[in-house]
Amino acid sequence: MTARSIMLLGTSSHVGKSLLTAALCRIFAQEGYRVAPFKSQNMSLNSAVTHEGLEIGRAQALQAEAACILPSVHMNPILLKPSGSMTSQIVVHGKIWGNLSAADYHLRRVSELFPLVCESYQTLASQNDVIVLEGAGSPAEINLKSQDIVNMRMAEFADASCILIGDIDRGGVFASLLGTVELLEFHERARIAGFIINRFRGDVKLLEPGIRMIEDRLGKPCIGVVPYIPGLSLDEEDSLGLPDLDSQPNLSWQPSNDPSRRLRIAVIALPSFSNFTDFDALNAEPCVSLQFCRTPDQLGGADVIIIPGSKQTADDLLWMRSQNIDTAILSYADTCLIVGICGGMQILGTEIADPLKMESASTINGLGLLAIRTSMQPNKMTRISYGHLLTPSLFGQPVTSTSVSGYEIHIGETEYLDGAAPFARLANERGDNPFLDGCITDRGNVFGTYLHGIFDADDFRHSFLAAARKFCHLSAPQKLENWKQRREQSLNRLAATVRDSIDLTKIFDLTGLAYREELHKKEQH
Incomplete structure (x- = not known):
């Protein structure tokens, strides 16, 4: 393995790990580095097809787009597609591997598949300067932790420094950050290099006292506060990105004779x-x-x-x-x-x-x-x-x-x-x-x-x-969208917002790669 690595973990699902991974992929690519995303195991009914005709999670395809490279099956070697009745179709290296219950998969099959995950990671690492890994759910799911191959075990294999992401828009961000770290083993906590608060709305000055307090409690620095970014035309990883249809009132269109x-x-x-x-x-x-x-x-x-x-x-x-x-x-x-x-x-x-x-x-x-x-x-x-x-x-x-x-x-x-x-x-x-x-x-x-x-x-x-x-x-x-251009603009806007919101010098130091901070300061002026 030759690539450096950094990993984004979440306090829960849907805290923004996928898009922040895409942002870092775009930033590393803009800095001239060969970068690839990696998520060892994904659970989603949103999938994509690589040019070799292999199936991967849609989020990893988006992250490859952000990295300015073609998607590869090695970016997501295991894809779980829920089939109902607590079973999932298991897709390994882009092909159907089997249909298993959750218990059978977690208790008996995970260890069998982890070597294949490692092979995929090594393939990407041999071809790139840096790998941006994405975790799944939370690394502190203590009921599943012994068989977890997508969070801390993968971080250890890749020797990755980890950034913990908390979503303040969901509420309870400080408790979720503290609780996640407290539930990790001592050697796992040592891999957490800091945390990012995501989807913040409002005056960041009002947040600063809480940030200082949680930094003291965790013994970890805040690497940034990323604001809520409206109107991004970028793929959601799973159905959590859909509106809550069950809580919506009956929607219907009103009659109209307006031809426009x-x-x-x-x-x-x-x-x-x-x-x-x-x-x-x-x-x-x-x-x-x-x-x-x-x-x-x-x-x-x-x-x-x-x-x-x-x-x-x-x-x-x-x-x-x-x-x-x-x-x-x-x-x-x-x-x-x-x-x-x-x-x-x-x-x-x-x-x-x-x-x-x-x-x-x-x-x-x-x-x-x-x-x-x-x-x-x-x-x-x-x-x-x-x-x-x-x-x-x-x-x-x-x-x-x-x-x-x-x-x-x-x-x-x-x-x-x-x-x-x-x-x-x-x-x-x-x-x-x-x-x-x-x-x-x-x-x-x-x-x-x-x-x-x-x-x-x-x-x-x-x-x-x-x-x-x-x-x-x-x-x-009267007006029609250019979708490809809109996606590219969204990826660049996402990357620019993250650049302005987090300590990129810290991020690049964690990977051992050079960041041309002064150059970007000149460009901004």
Whole structure:
């Protein structure tokens, strides 16, 4: 191993470790160092596909983007994808390794997998100057600590100095910092080089007495206070990033005859909703009003209904039926635009068969809006694909661009039935072995695709919105977003905010790398 290392730990899940890791990756890259992110074990239904066709956590793909490098399976060697009933699909080095209960995984399998984690870390360390490691949850989960391979054990293997992150926006930040450190073993506490308070709102001077007191109690310095950063168009790691739909009032759009109003897009918030970042780019468009919906009433007034990806497609279809959402969708099929992404496309078909009981114990009838049939199979398809629509139109409206791109993550094999029309023709980056994807109705108001991330490409998203608005007798959009540019600006804004908020000299000293502090001071002036 040649790379230096630093690790970000959290007092709990969702305290901002992923984005702060991305920020440090961008800062090290801006300083001219070869940097890579690393998280040994991730639990998330938000995943991405590397260029080798291997599956990793979406957060690590974002961190690679921040580091200005391609994502690698070694950045996230173990991905746990919850499957319900206290079981998870275990993805190791980008491929399905097995389906295990939480107890079986933690008590019997973790030690078996840790050597593979170490191999991945060593691979990255041999290729980079610095590795920014991210922990998971809290390092002080004392009931799981003996089998924890993502926090202190990984820090010890990488010989990493650790920074503890606390989220003041959640409340109780000082207690959570103190409690976390107190629950660590003495030798583990020695690895904690300091702490960062994240998502602060207000006058930092009012926080300083508490910072001084907790520094004295911990015997650790505060390395910085990072403010809450609104409007970052960056991926959330897991469903904690979604709004609390159960506590929201019934949402509905009010009737309007204004042709310039926003296009109303309803995304069904399935219980096993996967890759909800598929809709970030749509949600960022000023001509769109997007809502995540869980009741039939919330679909009222929608122009477009999207059924997203699902980790448990059959179960989610049964849930839709229990909520009468399927009936609502069918009733809107003649007047609405309906789209299915991955598992959502499977739900729109006539049937979902599961002969090997991968997700369900029986064959289930779909909504029947697309002439396709899906059979679940043990091998997962993971690939990045590019191609074109098979017709130069969407929703019966001509489009200026027919290019599509995205990535596939699914275990179902879908066959076309009589009368089915494929949606697109795709291939890999080299154009090898072209294949058909998705399905679209004759009228064009219902289509499905296996492509996650299809809305991230500006040309397709803009064509989609223009066609949808025209179908709904709305005026053309006045302004459209450049999503790639917006993400890059967000990463740079995140990095700049963190630069201004933490002691970077301390961070670089911990890695033994030089930080050109005086140069940045001159640039600011």
